[in-house]
Amino acid sequence: MNAVIEVRALEKRYGRVLALNGLDLDVADGEVHGFLGPNGAGKSTTIRILLGLARATSGRATVFGRDPWTDAKDLHRRIGYVPGDVNLWPNISGGEAIDLISRLRGGAADKAAYAARKRRLVEAFQFDPTKKGRAYSKGNRQKVALIAAFVTRADLLILDEPTSGLDPLMESVFEQEIRRAAGEGTTVLLSSHILSEVEQLCDRVTIIRAGATAETGTLAELRHLTRTEVAFVSGGLTNAQLTSIPDAHDLLVDAGRARFSVDSDRLAPVLSALGALDVQGLTIAPPSLEELFLRHYGEQLDGAGAGAAPTGDASAPAVSPRHAEGANRR
Amino acid sequence: MSELAALLRQRIRRDRLQLFFWIGGTALLALFAATAVATTYGNAAERDQILALAIQSPAILILRGLPQGGGLDAFVFFEIFTYLALLAAMMSTFLAVRHTRAEEESGRAELIGSTPAGRTLPTVATLVHGVSANILIGLGVFAGLALGGMAVDGSLIAGVATTATGIVFLAIGMLAAQFMRTSRGANGLAVALVGLAFLLRGVGDALGTRTGPLSLASAWPSWLSPIGWAQHTAAYTENTLAPLLLSATLAVLCFVAVFVLQGVRDSGASLIPERRGRASAGATLSSSFGLAWRLQWGTILGWSVGGAAFGLLAGTLSSLVQQAAASDPSIQQSLQSIVGSAGSMTQTLVAAMFSFVGVLAAACATQAVIRMRQEEALGTAELVLSSPVSRVRWLVDYLVLGLVAIAIVLAASAGVAALSLAASGDGSVGAGDVFATAAAQLPAALIYLGVLSLLFVLVPKAMIAAGWAFVAVGVVVGNFGGLIGMPQWLRDVSPFTHTPVITGSTTDWSGAVWMAAIALVAVGASVVLMRRREVSTA
Ligand SMILES: Nc1ncnc2c1ncn2[C@@H]1O[C@H](COP(=O)(O)OP(=O)(O)OP(=O)(O)O)[C@@H](O)[C@H]1O
Ligand SMILES: [Mg+2]
Numbered sequence: 073m074n075a076v077i078e079v080r081a082l083e084k085r086y087g088r089v090l091a092l093n094g095l096d097l098d099v100a101d102g103e104v105h106g107f108l109g110p111n112g113a114g115k116s117t118t119i120r121i122l123l124g125l126a127r128a129t130s131g132r133a134t135v136f137g138r139d140p141w142t143d144a145k146d147l148h149r150r151i152g153y154v155p156g157d158v159n160l161w162p163n164i165s166g167g168e169a170i171d172l173i174s175r176l177r178g179g180a181a182d183k184a185a186y187a188a189r190k191r192r193l194v195e196a197f198q199f200d201p202t203k204k205g206r207a208y209s210k211g212n213r214q215k216v217a218l219i220a221a222f223v224t225r226a227d228l229l230i231l232d233e234p235t236s237g238l239d240p241l242m243e244s245v246f247e248q249e250i251r252r253a254a255g256e257g258t259t260v261l262l263s264s265h266i267l268s269e270v271e272q273l274c275d276r277v278t279i280i281r282a283g284a285t286a287e288t289g290t291l292a293e294l295r296h297l298t299r300t301e302v303a304f305v306s307g308g309l310t311n312a313q314l315t316s317i318p319d320a321h322d323l324l325v326d327a328g329r330a331r332f333s334v335d336s337d338r339l340a341p342v343l344s345a346l347g348a349l350d351v352q353g354l355t356i357a358p359p360s361l362e363e364l365f366l367r368h369y370g371e372q373l374d375g376a377g378a379g380a381a382p383t384g385d386a387s388a389p390a391v392s393p394r395h396a397e398g399a400n401r402r
Numbered sequence: 403m404s405e406l407a408a409l410l411r412q413r414i415r416r417d418r419l420q421l422f423f424w425i426g427g428t429a430l431l432a433l434f435a436a437t438a439v440a441t442t443y444g445n446a447a448e449r450d451q452i453l454a455l456a457i458q459s460p461a462i463l464i465l466r467g468l469p470q471g472g473g474l475d476a477f478v479f480f481e482i483f484t485y486l487a488l489l490a491a492m493m494s495t496f497l498a499v500r501h502t503r504a505e506e507e508s509g510r511a512e513l514i515g516s517t518p519a520g521r522t523l524p525t526v527a528t529l530v531h532g533v534s535a536n537i538l539i540g541l542g543v544f545a546g547l548a549l550g551g552m553a554v555d556g557s558l559i560a561g562v563a564t565t566a567t568g569i570v571f572l573a574i575g576m577l578a579a580q581f582m583r584t585s586r587g588a589n590g591l592a593v594a595l596v597g598l599a600f601l602l603r604g605v606g607d608a609l610g611t612r613t614g615p616l617s618l619a620s621a622w623p624s625w626l627s628p629i630g631w632a633q634h635t636a637a638y639t640e641n642t643l644a645p646l647l648l649s650a651t652l653a654v655l656c657f658v659a660v661f662v663l664q665g666v667r668d669s670g671a672s673l674i675p676e677r678r679g680r681a682s683a684g685a686t687l688s689s690s691f692g693l694a695w696r697l698q699w700g701t702i703l704g705w706s707v708g709g710a711a712f713g714l715l716a717g718t719l720s721s722l723v724q725q726a727a728a729s730d731p732s733i734q735q736s737l738q739s740i741v742g743s744a745g746s747m748t749q750t751l752v753a754a755m756f757s758f759v760g761v762l763a764a765a766c767a768t769q770a771v772i773r774m775r776q777e778e779a780l781g782t783a784e785l786v787l788s789s790p791v792s793r794v795r796w797l798v799d800y801l802v803l804g805l806v807a808i809a810i811v812l813a814a815s816a817g818v819a820a821l822s823l824a825a826s827g828d829g830s831v832g833a834g835d836v837f838a839t840a841a842a843q844l845p846a847a848l849i850y851l852g853v854l855s856l857l858f859v860l861v862p863k864a865m866i867a868a869g870w871a872f873v874a875v876g877v878v879v880g881n882f883g884g885l886i887g888m889p890q891w892l893r894d895v896s897p898f899t900h901t902p903v904i905t906g907s908t909t910d911w912s913g914a915v916w917m918a919a920i921a922l923v924a925v926g927a928s929v930v931l932m933r934r935r936e937v938s939t940a
Contacts, residue, residue, distance in 0.1 A: 123788050125937040145792045153788040159781035161697065162507075162584060164687070165679025169785075172687045176789035190682075201681045206507075206583070217785075 074101045076228055076259045077122060082131035084117050084283075091117045093283035094131070099261055104254050106270040106277035107263040108365065114283040115263040116156045119232050122261075123153060135228065149178060152226035154217040154234040156263075160205030166216045167194075167201025170223065179224025186223070193219045196245050210237035222249050229253060229260045235269060247272055267362060279365070299333035300358055302342065304351040306330035317345045329353070405518055409527035413501055421535050424493040427874075428486055428564075429542030431882065435482040436550020438887035440474060449477050453616045456480075460608035460719045461754040463618075468607045468633055471617045475552045475638035483560060483637070485882070487629045488600055490539050490568030494532055495592035498575025501528040504585035525576070525664055529657065532572040540565030556638035563632035566649040570628040571596060573656030580663040583671075590704055597708060601715075603630035608719060628652065690791045691799040698773055702807045705766040709759045709815030716755035717822020720748040720831075748830045752819065752839055753903050759815045760843030760901055761877055763808045764850040768869045770804035771854040775865050778937060787937055797932045801855055801925060808847045816840035839904045845917035846897035850876075852924030859928045862938045 077099035084092035092114045099105040109115050120126040121133050124144030133140060135147055160169055170190065174180040194201055199215045208216070214237050221229060229250075235243050243266075250260060250273050264270050270277060271291060278288040287294055299321065306314070306325050314323060318341050320332035334342050336358070346354065443449050450472045456462040457469055467484045470476040502525060505511040515521045544561030548554050575592040582588040606624025613619045617639075624630035634645040686692040774797070777783040787796060819840075820833040853872065857865040879888065880898030893899050900913030 120937075125784060125787060127934075127936055144787075145790050145795075148788060148790040151788070155781065155784055155788075157781055161693075161782050163679075164696065165681070167681040168679060168683035168687055171683035172693060173785055173789060175683075175688045176690065176786065176791055178790065187682075202678045204677075204679050 075099065076101050076136060077105075077261060078132075078134045078137075079118070079122075080132045082118065082121065082133055083129045084114070084121060084126065085129045091283055092121075092128075092131075094285075095280060095283060096285045096288075097278055098288070099259060100276075102254070102257055102259055103275040104250065104260040104262060104273050106274035107261055107280070108265075108270065108277055109280040109286075113280045115280065116232055117283075118280075119156075119230055119261070119263060122230060123148075123151070150227040152177075152221035152224065152229045154214075154221050154229075154231045156232035156236075158213040158217040160208065160213055160216060162204065162206040164205050165202055166199065166205065166208060166212070169205065169216050170201065170220045173220040174224050177224050189223050190219070193223055193249075196249070197242060211239060211242065214238060215242070218246065218249075222253065225256065226253075226258055229258055229262075231260065232263045233265065234262070235264070235266060243269065267365060294364060295336065295358070300336050300339055300356060301331065301333050302346070303329050303331040303353075303355050303357075304346070305353040307352075309349060309351070313349055317342060317349075405523055406527055406530075409514070409524055410531055413527060413531040417497065417500075417531075417535075421493070421497075421538075423871075424489065425535070425539045425542045427878075428489045428493075428539055429546040431489070431878070431886070432482065432486055432543045432546030432560075433550050434886035435882070436478050436547050436552050439478045439481060440551055442887060443477060444474070446472055446474075449474070450616060453477070453480075457612065457616070457618060459751075461751045463607040463610070464601075464604035464715070464719075465754065468610060468620050468624075468636075469616055469618050470636050470639045471614065473638065475556055476636075478547070478550075478552060479556070479560060479637050482882075483563075484600065484603065484629055484633060486543050486560070486564050487567040487632045488596065490536060490543075490564045491571035491596045491599070491629065492593070493539065494536060494568040494572035495575035495578070495596060496589065497532050497535060498528065498572050499579050499585050499588045499592060501531065502576055503579035503582060503588045507583075507585050522661065522664060525660065528576065529572070532576075533569055536565045536568035536572065539568055553638055556641055559635050559637040559641050559643065562643065563635045563637065563646060566646045566653075567628050567632045570649045570653045570656075571599075573653040573660070576660045577656045577663075580660055580667070586701075590701070594704065594708075599627040599629045601711065602627040603633060605715075606630055607633075689799075690786050690796050691803065693786065694773075694799050694803045697777075698770060698803060698807070701769055701773075702766060702810055705762050705769075705807070705811045706814040709762050709811045710818040712755045712759050712762070713815035713817070713819030714822050716752045716819045717824075717826055720751055720823060720826055748823070749835065749904070752823075752831055752836060755819070756815070756839045756843055757881075757898065757901065759812065759840065760846055760898060761873075762815075763811045763843055763847040764876065764897070765873055766807045766811050767804045767847045767851040768854055768873050770800060770807050771851065771858055772866050772869050774800040775858055775862055778862065779939060781939060784937060784939075793935065793937070794929055794932050797855070797859070797929060801851060804851045805848075808844065808851070812840040812843055812847075835904060838909075842902040842904055842909075842911075842914060845914040845921065846876075846901045848921035849897040849917050849924075852921035852928070855928040856924045856931075859931045859935055 075098050077097060079095055079097035082092050082095040082097075083090070095114065095118060097107075097118065107115055107118075117126065118133075121128050122135055122140055124140035124142075124147065127141050136150065138147060140147055160166070164172070171180065174186065174190075180186040193199075197215045197219060199212065199219060203212075205213075214234070218234060221231070221234075235246050238246060247269065250262070254260060260273075262270070262274060274291070276288070276290050277294065279286045279294075302320075306329055309330070314320075314325070314330055317323075317332070319334050319338040320342065321334065323330065323332040325331075339356075443452070453469045453472055456466065463469075467480045469480050502511075505514070505524070511524065514524055540561040542561075543564045544557050547557035547560055571592070574595055575588070578592040578595070579585075579588040582591055602623045603620075606620040606622065606627070607618065609621035609623070610618035611621070620630065620634075624633070628649055631645040631648045635642055686696055774783075777786075783796070787793060816837045816839070820836045823831060823836065824833070850869075850872070854865065854869045857868055861868070876896040876898055879893055880896035882888075883893035883896065883899065897917060900917055902909050902911050902914050
């Protein structure tokens with residue numbers, strides 16, 4: 073598959089702040105790609121570079137094989153964009169703003185078809201297009217940018233936290249529209265802090281941290297990289313017996329239960345060791361997405377991350393996390 | 403109490419630099435005017451001659467003030483006081499709107515409103531802050547005049563009158579902020595009222611009646627203007643504070659209205675209700691130029707109405723001048739010797755009025771470029787620049803709009819001036835000359851367009867302040883450079899110094915050509931540099 077977005081060793085410096093520090097990002101044709109990272113990690117900065125609004129200090133970024141800084145105008149014909157902070161003109165109505173953006177993008181040429189698409193989206197998002205820009209709530213400002221992005225067919229949608237401020241009902245409308253666009257072959261780069269949304273929509277995700285790529289892959293691949301939590305009744309077991317369990321990390325005995333974590337692909341030997349000890353009240357919790365992110369986000373807070381970050385090579389898992397998760401949910 | 407102190411501290415911190423320049427600049431203007439007049443017009447006979455001339459020529463009276471006899475101190479008051487009052491008024495309206503409506507508009511007021519400070523206390527803090535700033539500017543004027551060697555009691559009266567004018571416009575600015583939904587609208591309304599006050603006072607002085615050989619009593623329009631009231635203190639001659647009772651009354655009424663209105667309306671809402679917009683856009687909103695026009699036509703209309711007012715004034719005053727000159731031919735000779743050309747009285751008057759129109763056109767161009775920066779900082783520019791509109795195209799659209807705006811302002815004032823001259827039956831200046839005079843203002847306005855465009859590209863974050871400072875410096879240096887005895891090289895800094903004066907058959911257009919060339923180079927450079935410039939948000 074062709075790469076729609078290709079970013080290599082991207083660096084962006086704002087004075088003394090190094091906003092991007094060797095970022096890599098690949099988005100393939102037709103995929104919905106999640107773009108995650110803690111506040112200030114550099115998501116919006118990357119997106120602004122991909123749109124040619126900011127210029128990279130060094131490194132390479134291409135969109136459809138072209139340099140967004142020099143070919144911005146041509147590329148923008150193919151790109152729909154929802155900014156992280158949607159600001160509207162105070163005395164221009166939402167409906168007018170949508171029309172303006174669409175006309176600038178050349179998407180309103182067929183008037184009847186455009187009007188029909190706009191009407192459908194305005195109804196789907198339950199949006200009042202007659203208010204002036206300053207009178208909209210945050211969620212409604214967001215809807216203006218969303219409708220403008222969806223109303224014209226784009227080859228690539230770049231969405232910076234597009235659902236911030238939307239209510240749950242509108243979020244599901246948004247998810248429908250993304251699926252519709254993806255069904256038409258549109259590639260989507262979706263920056264988001266909402267994990268369920270990412271889980272629902274994205275084929276692959278890239279997690280960035282402090283301006284550099286931390287992880288990239290499918291959600292299933294990423295799950296392999298985290299540890300599974302194991303707990304059981306500790307009564308009747310000696311310390312020596314507990315410490316003999318292979319690959320157990322962070323072993324802890326608390327309130328009569330022993331807990332430890334284990335790399336998800338090292339579960340099989342642990343299970344046989346636990347079987348030999350005949351432990352009682354065993355629970356095995358697969359890594360949730362939240363844990364996955366907390367781990368990556370948290371390491372930044374810890375500073376260097378103490379080398380705990382697993383590397384990106386996904387070896388064959390002993391237990392499929394999806395499977396384990398399903399079994400656990402019951 | 404501690405909340406009020408905190409709010410005051412925040413205001414002082416935010417404004418300290420800006421107020422330092424406003425107050426310091428005004429005090430220096432007072433000082434320089436006092437010392438320069440003493441050295442340039444130290445001779446009493448010379449002063450008498452100028453005052454005799456001024457009394458006969460409404461243009462000078464509008465641009466200066468009300469003559470109160472030939473004494474040196476009274477002469478300085480006549481020359482400079484209305485401008486000191488004007489500066490205090492401008493400082494106060496901007497201050498008022500900055501801390502009230504602009505805060506509400508940005509949503510910051512809501513942050514404060516949700517703390518124990520509540521909704522009313524910030525307004526109280528703005529009032530205290532604004533009154534303090536005006537006391538300081540009054541002290542500055544007093545110090546400047548007194549250090550310049552003028553009588554202490556009269557200088558004190560002039561200082562108090564300046565403070566009073568500032569406080570009235572502080573109140574008017576705060577009231578405008580209650581009515582208008584946007585800070586742009588509130589500033590526009592308040593500044594228009596300041597302009598109206600200056601103009602009413604000018605017309606009142608121009609139509610004044612003689613009370614002595616070298617003194618006038620102004621006509622009624624001046625009594626409708628807070629700047630007129632301040633002028634009627636007649637510092638250095640009558641030294642009366644009585645007219646300031648009018649100022650105090652108006653200020654108190656406005657402040658009461660502000661607090662009443664503040665009490666009944668929601669935070670962020672205005673008293674002029676929001677109209678619904680259209681569900682879909684009209685044909686104008688199809689390009690980035692159309693958007694720029696849609697965003698700015700109201701402002702351009704405002705500047706054009708101002709320009710038309712000066713045009714009307716030029717036309718209507720000319721007949722008065724004609725009458726005066728008919729009764730005393732020596733007046734015309736003296737006026738010509740001042741302007742340094744052989745034009746007719748009417749031509750001189752038209753040239754004087756259009757020097758103001760030129761400032762309006764330059765300010766309009768400045769605002770057009772500043773609007774581009776505001777769009778960028780607000781984030782709405784991003785919506786346009788992420789569509790197939792290149793950065794250069796966007797810049798050029800705004801510059802073309804600035805050019806159109808200048809042309810509209812100049813055409814409106816020239817059209818009205820020509821019509822009103824024709825209506826007054828004054829055939830000495832034809833429509834062609836009026837339009838040539840208007841066209842002569844174009845190069846200076848183009849300089850503002852070009853230089854601001856370059857500033858926008860190079861130093862976006864500083865350009866708004868730098869732009870207005872450039873206008874202020876241009877006006878002060880251009881209009882007062884001669885009066886306060888600035889060296890020629892310094893006066894040459896102001897574009898307005900180089901505007902051709904069309905008063906006769908031989909007009910020197912070289913300054914205009916140079917300015918147009920410089921503007922063109924600046925625009926070219928900004929277009930080239932814009933290719934390499936990032937979109938820079940706040
Ligand atoms: N114009 C700028 N000037 C200086 N620093 C900047 C600028 N823009 C971004 N930064 C810095 O670059 C870093 C990355 O910011 P960015 O907005 O890309 O983060 P983000 O991942 O989008 O965060 P969030 O999740 O909060 O939206 C931050 O440290 C930010 O302070
Ligand atoms: Mg962001």
